[in-house]
Amino acid sequence: MSENIMVLCQPDEQKSCGACCGLYNYVDSSRESLTLRLRARTRRFRNMVKNPEDIKCYAEATLAGEDCTKRYEVIYCCEYLGFLDAGEKKVGCLLHPMQNSGWDLRAGSFYGQETCAGHLCPSHHYIPANQAQILLKIIEDWYLYGLCLTDIDLVVDYFRMIADRIGEELKPEVFKNEVLRNIAREYFDWKINWPFRSEETNRLGKYYFDGSQYMISYIDYEKFGREISPLDKIFMSLSSTFANAQEMAVAEELIMGNVRKFVATYRKYY
Ligand code: SF4
Ligand code: SF4
Secondary structure, three states, X not given: OOOXXXXXXOOEOOEOOOHHHOOOOEOOOOHHHHHHHHHHHHHHHHHHOOOHHHHHHHXXXXXXXXXXXXXXXOOOOOOOEEEOOOOOOOEEEOOOHHHOOOOOOHHHOOOOHHHHHHOOOOHHHHXXXXXXXXXXXXXXXXXXXXXXXXXXXXXXXXXXXXXXHHOOOOOHHHHHOHHHHHHHHHHHHHHHHOOOEOOOOOEEOOEEEOOOOEEEOOOOOHHHOOOOOOOHHHHHHOOEOOOOHHHHHHHHHHHHHHHHHHHHHHHHHO
């Protein structure tokens, strides 16, 4: 790992990410459902695991007690992901040594200790440091944080559009400004409440699973007599589906309206 890389998994006391442990890979990956799932696991783990040997019983009870139907069969959903704090602000590994008086229990997991301890997802390499720092300032919520952080196009394309218009890269300090924070937050909230989100359950972002492999869900612009939208990658990140060209135009205006609002507000202050 390069020393310059800021590790994004557990950035502060307000949030964390558990995406690569399979957090969002349940068919029902709604906030409500995941919260109940993680809460039950955490309680079970605290009650049952007093010694390293106990994790087997914990895993059996968890797998027996949960609906484990997955979105993508090839992605493992780890039964050891839970809440790390009493306030349920941070998701993370219940087998981590910091959760177990220094014992590292991850050797008993599906991926094993080395993979679990050493994995850094592509966001660490493809999201520039200033943009990652901005995300940390905007999002104070594990559910939204993990979804956005792992969606590189959603993050990078948005900040690039803004940087192109203000003539410089955005600095994280700018987001001390609550108005700017809220405008950017409106954009990232669309990861959850985008009005053109596809209802297909077997889909997260631009990928869907056709039964044997991942497929990218492309938008058929030709059908609407349209050129590919400049917002194509963002549309795919938001799992968009459009009934007609008019809906697509409305979607483009929503996003560009947000960008214009951000830039106009930025110019007022800086
Ligand atoms: S998906 Fe990336 S940021 Fe999230 S926990 Fe995994 S490695 Fe960390
Ligand atoms: S054991 Fe590995 S995959 Fe499972 S929650 Fe811990 S870090 Fe994630």
